[in-house]
Amino acid sequence: MDGERINSCLALAIQYEGREILTIEGLTTSGKLHPLQEAFIDQDGFQCGYCTPGQICSAVGMLAEFGQGAPSALTKDGVANGELTEAEVRERMSGNLCRCGAYVGIREAIQHVYRRQIYGGQAR
Amino acid sequence: MNNFTYLRATDVSSAVSLIAANSSQDAAARFLAGGTNLVDLMREGVEKTHALVDITRAPLSDVQELPHGGVRVGALVRNSHLAGHPLIRDRYSLLSQAILNGASAQLRNMATTGGNIMQRTRCYYFYDTASRCNKRAAGSGCDAIEGFNRIHAILGTSPHCIATHPSDMCVALAALDAIVNVMGPSGERSLPFSEVHRLPGNDPQMDTNLQPGELITSVDLPASAARLSSVYRKVRDRASYAFALVSVAAAIKIDNGVIQEVRLALGGVAHKPWRATIAEQLLRGVAPTSENFVKAAAAELAPAIPRRGNAFKPELAKRTITSVLSELTAKEGAGQ
Numbered sequence: 001m002d003g004e005r006i007n008s009c010l011a012l013a014i015q016y017e018g019r020e021i022l023t024i025e026g027l028t029t030s031g032k033l034h035p036l037q038e039a040f041i042d043q044d045g046f047q048c049g050y051c052t053p054g055q056i057c058s059a060v061g062m063l064a065e066f067g068q069g070a071p072s073a074l075t076k077d078g079v080a081n082g083e084l085t086e087a088e089v090r091e092r093m094s095g096n097l098c099r100c101g102a103y104v105g106i107r108e109a110i111q112h113v114y115r116r117q118i119y120g121g122q123a124r
Numbered sequence: 125m126n127n128f129t130y131l132r133a134t135d136v137s138s139a140v141s142l143i144a145a146n147s148s149q150d151a152a153a154r155f156l157a158g159g160t161n162l163v164d165l166m167r168e169g170v171e172k173t174h175a176l177v178d179i180t181r182a183p184l185s186d187v188q189e190l191p192h193g194g195v196r197v198g199a200l201v202r203n204s205h206l207a208g209h210p211l212i213r214d215r216y217s218l219l220s221q222a223i224l225n226g227a228s229a230q231l232r233n234m235a236t237t238g239g240n241i242m243q244r245t246r247c248y249y250f251y252d253t254a255s256r257c258n259k260r261a262a263g264s265g266c267d268a269i270e271g272f273n274r275i276h277a278i279l280g281t282s283p284h285c286i287a288t289h290p291s292d293m294c295v296a297l298a299a300l301d302a303i304v305n306v307m308g309p310s311g312e313r314s315l316p317f318s319e320v321h322r323l324p325g326n327d328p329q330m331d332t333n334l335q336p337g338e339l340i341t342s343v344d345l346p347a348s349a350a351r352l353s354s355v356y357r358k359v360r361d362r363a364s365y366a367f368a369l370v371s372v373a374a375a376i377k378i379d380n381g382v383i384q385e386v387r388l389a390l391g392g393v394a395h396k397p398w399r400a401t402i403a404e405q406l407l408r409g410v411a412p413t414s415e416n417f418v419k420a421a422a423a424e425l426a427p428a429i430p431r432r433g434n435a436f437k438p439e440l441a442k443r444t445i446t447s448v449l450s451e452l453t454a455k456e457g458a459g460q
């Protein structure tokens with residue numbers, strides 16, 4: 001919502017009249033998957049797929065928040081932006097549950113896209 | 125199906141008058157902000173208001189410095205923005221830490237300062253409309269006292285209610301001696317944070333001392349609480365995105381081997397954020413030794429009434445208090 005991730009299940013639609021809403025359907029541009037969507041496929045980031053739209057939308061928001069220096073519970077005082085470690089991904093994505101337990105693949109997909117954003121082109 | 129009217133207010137005075145105009149003795153209209161708790165309660169059939177007044181377009185989203193070194197936080201400042209705000213991270217890191225330990229990132233993006241204070245308990249029986257709950261339906265009884273009560277209160281309980289206040293943010297605000305400013309039909313007033321939330325007593329249906337129709341407009345953080353050496357520690361059933369079993373907000377100032385100032389508040393143990401005044405009193409003026417920490421924590425928890433499901437809580441609270449105070453003492457020592 002206006003570039004920030006929120007829980008749609010708790011959003012009373014009329015409150016958001018006139019605001020910009022981006023859902024999973026809007027991530028694909030002219031038939032081309034968003035890098036996170038591709039990464040979820042490549043890294044086995046899902047099994048049943050039920051939580052996948054939420055995971056991907058949340059990850060898009062999370063990467064933007066991280067890039068803007070938003071702190072998490074793991075962020076040490078004064079350092080709002082370091083490396084997006086495995087622990088940081090887990091903490092920052094803890095609001096999205098996956099009952100299949102595809103967490104390892106989800107985390108790898110997110111870190112894969114993060115590294116590509118930071119280091120460009122080839123993922124490490 | 126519960127039908128309700130949705131109204132919008134774009135400033136504080138019209139919000140207050142819309143609530144008054146749409147409320148009667150037995151049917152109250154509700155202020156709607158982030159909605160993370162209220163919308164959920166309406167979906168669950170726990171809250172059945174006939175009218176919502178959406179206040180999110182009112183100008184209450186600023187964080188400003190107060191003249192004497194304090195900070196005023198608007199009631200609509202969202203939790204994520206507050207936790208990341210440079211003034212808060214610099215002067216009140218305890219508050220920032222507490223907020224970031226609560227909920228999830230997407231919830232913190234929605235939830236507001238005022239709404240966090242006004243959120244209701246997450247007692248399972250309060251949420252389950254098939255259960256007896258004195259908070260939801262006054263006089264119906266309490267199924268928590270003999271039921272599943274792992275997350276429930278051990279301090280300040282009553283025979284009518286053992287619910288906890290679920291907030292992390294509020295535990296920090298209690299320790300920081302925040303002031304809550306409200307506007308109501310009869311004007312403005314300010315409440316010390318310790319007087320905002322109530323103990324259940326005979327009226328557990330009332331969470332706070334706000335009068336009907338009163339709206340929180342801002343929260344003031346006093347200059348005297350700025351830049352204290354502080355820690356917020358939360359103990360829970362999983363590492364993230366879970367309510368506290370016990371949490372501790374603590375700040376300490378040590379001079380010449382003696383505790384000059386100490387602030388201690390607990391979450392997850394009571395119907396309100398619990399300021400540990402007994403422990404604070406015992407700690408002021410004594411040496412910061414683990415013996416003194418253990419003694420103070422034991423005195424604070426002495427009145428605890430644990431239940432079958434939360435018999436571990438008094439000991440957990442004592443150990444967490446002791447551990448946090450030791451951590452702070454080591455930090456203070458390293459800084460000097």
